[in-house]
Amino acid sequence: xxxxxxxxxxELVEQKxxxxxxxxxxxxxxxxxxxxxxxxxxxEFSEMLQLLQNLHDNTGIEIDDLLRIYGEFFFSVxxxxxxxxxxxxxxxxxxxxxxxxxxxxxxxxxYPDASLPTFDVVSxxxxxxxxxxxxxxxxxxxxxxxxxxxxxxFDKKANIILEKIKPDGTEVRFLIEEI
Amino acid sequence: MNHSEIDILKxxxxxxxxxxxxxxxxxxxxxxxxxxxSSRLKESNFVINNIAKSILGKTNYYDIAWEILINIAxxxxxxxxxxxxxxxxxxxxxxxxxxGSKVKDKEILNPLVIPIGEGIVxxxxxxxxxxxxxxxxxxxxxxxxxxxxxxxxxxxIVVEGxxxxxxxxxxxxxxxxxxxxxxxxxxxxxxxxxxxNNAISLEKRKEAEGKYIKINKELAKKNEALEEYxxxxxxxxxxxxxSISALLSWIKEDNEELLNDSSKIYFDNIDKSLEHxxxxxxxxxxxxxxxxxQIKFTSIDIKKLLNEIVEYIFVPEHITxxxxxxxxxxxxxxTQFKQLFQNLITNAVKFIDKxxxxxxILYESDELFYKFSISDNxxxxxxxxxxxxxxVFQSLTKDTKSSGIGLSIVNKxxxxxxxxxxxxxxxxxxxxxxxxxxx
Numbered sequence: 258x259x260x261x262x263x264x265x266x267x268e269l270v271e272q273k274x275x276x277x278x279x280x281x282x283x284x285x286x287x288x289x290x291x292x293x294x295x296x297x298x299x300x301e302f303s304e305m306l307q308l309l310q311n312l313h314d315n316t317g318i319e320i321d322d323l324l325r326i327y328g329e330f331f332f333s334v335x336x337x338x339x340x341x342x343x344x345x346x347x348x349x350x351x352x353x354x355x356x357x358x359x360x361x362x363x364x365x366x367x368y369p370d371a372s373l374p375t376f377d378v379v380s381x382x383x384x385x386x387x388x389x390x391x392x393x394x395x396x397x398x399x400x401x402x403x404x405x406x407x408x409x410x411f412d413k414k415a416n417i418i419l420e421k422i423k424p425d426g427t428e429v430r431f432l433i434e435e436i
Numbered sequence: 437m438n439h440s441e442i443d444i445l446k447x448x449x450x451x452x453x454x455x456x457x458x459x460x461x462x463x464x465x466x467x468x469x470x471x472x473x474s475s476r477l478k479e480s481n482f483v484i485n486n487i488a489k490s491i492l493g494k495t496n497y498y499d500i501a502w503e504i505l506i507n508i509a510x511x512x513x514x515x516x517x518x519x520x521x522x523x524x525x526x527x528x529x530x531x532x533x534x535x536g537s538k539v540k541d542k543e544i545l546n547p548l549v550i551p552i553g554e555g556i557v558x559x560x561x562x563x564x565x566x567x568x569x570x571x572x573x574x575x576x577x578x579x580x581x582x583x584x585x586x587x588x589x590x591x592x593i594v595v596e597g598x599x600x601x602x603x604x605x606x607x608x609x610x611x612x613x614x615x616x617x618x619x620x621x622x623x624x625x626x627x628x629x630x631x632x633n634n635a636i637s638l639e640k641r642k643e644a645e646g647k648y649i650k651i652n653k654e655l656a657k658k659n660e661a662l663e664e665y666x667x668x669x670x671x672x673x674x675x676x677x678x679s680i681s682a683l684l685s686w687i688k689e690d691n692e693e694l695l696n697d698s699s700k701i702y703f704d705n706i707d708k709s710l711e712h713x714x715x716x717x718x719x720x721x722x723x724x725x726x727x728x729x730q731i732k733f734t735s736i737d738i739k740k741l742l743n744e745i746v747e748y749i750f751v752p753e754h755i756t757x758x759x760x761x762x763x764x765x766x767x768x769x770x771t772q773f774k775q776l777f778q779n780l781i782t783n784a785v786k787f788i789d790k791x792x793x794x795x796x797i798l799y800e801s802d803e804l805f806y807k808f809s810i811s812d813n814x815x816x817x818x819x820x821x822x823x824x825x826x827x828v829f830q831s832l833t834k835d836t837k838s839s840g841i842g843l844s845i846v847n848k849x850x851x852x853x854x855x856x857x858x859x860x861x862x863x864x865x866x867x868x869x870x871x872x873x874x875x
Contacts, residue, residue, distance in 0.1 A: 276448055279448065280448065295456070
């Protein structure tokens, strides 16, 4: 998993719960990296799972909620780092429908070894979008957080329904309706 | 700030420091990698550019192949580089240019011919998929040429989906070539494919044209000789024929009383045969004398010409000849045109079997051609003979007066004036001959 996902995650933990919580979840986890992350490095996904689990244990917040909040936070990182990419889109639905064909292509240019989830568009209409998320990392709520913020970015609101196609969350249907 | 808070900060600071160092290391490696990639790219661009420049304007495929090889051998730092061309007829490949020990003064010593499908080169020629081989000793397809080479790059040259050749490089060391070089060779192959193919086509066309010109010249010479020969022979044959004819008539006159009836019939038959032979010889003479060089262009009034012909030839009472509107003047050879129409009209008259015979001569014109037609209500010609009646000596009758050359003469004259001749006919109903003369 790319380092930026770890560094921004720890940044969020520090902002919300303080440096002590960062120190605690790192110490409680058995990390090959010893918690030393740089945005341009690559680390084991299992380290992220441990950090999430320990944050959940310490705060009592569900892991899916933690991921959603992190997704919302991560959107602001994208906004400030890759503003031009977002500026190419005029509506949130258009942007979300382009994840696979455009945004991930751009990501792959900067991080050729990034393993990305897939977002297959099932149907795109004027005010609704159906997509299938697939990833062995099952971080669909991270995606949900990003989507929520996408709508906010365009000053729009949406109902987003998330249906697990596979119980382990590696395949999920997103039904997005702009309101 | 208490002790534990200080410890947390210390740990955080330590992590940040180490993270920074890690990042610096990653960036250093990345920039080295980028540098390496960009120099590879530069080298690759350089060789592609050089090749494109050096083959610019070259039309000989040996020259083109040779330029490609020098550049590739230089780029790959190898002594062994060969271009093969695929021969679809023999389903094999031949080395057309090579660099290295195989060559002396650009000439390949003992050029290898490999059937498509054999060896690494042959299998690339079949599959069209480029190959990079690091250790040929582990590849059963490898064919040793002069020395054993462990590394090999083989790239097809493809034009519009057809594999026309192969670029093949080898080196004695294992793991000598890399992916970047393979990509460069694939790009080179794309750059040169079209031009190499055009050069090969040009060569083939030149070869074919050369042969064609030579054959044409030979044919023209033979034709000329043949016509001259026919002319002389016909001329020489005529005088003994006349002597025989004269001698026969003297014998007949001198022995009028002595000859019995059957002998007189035999004499008549001899006369007819002589006449037939005379006709044959005259027609051959005419046929052989028709040539472009013989044309004396004059203005011909076709209507007048036709009237002259009708008056001159024998037309039985029961046959009427109708002449339609004709073009005012045509620039052509008078004798040839007379021959042309006379043969067709005589033919039409000759084959009428009806009580009321009708021959019609009509004319129409378009932008490029004068078109004439001569129709009769005679016996008609079976369609199976249509294609051969214009050939020399193809008479469809057993009539002794028919030489079988008449229509050949017509055909030859029409061809001489850039026209075409054809016919429509129904057995028992009649025949129409059409011919055109170029304006």
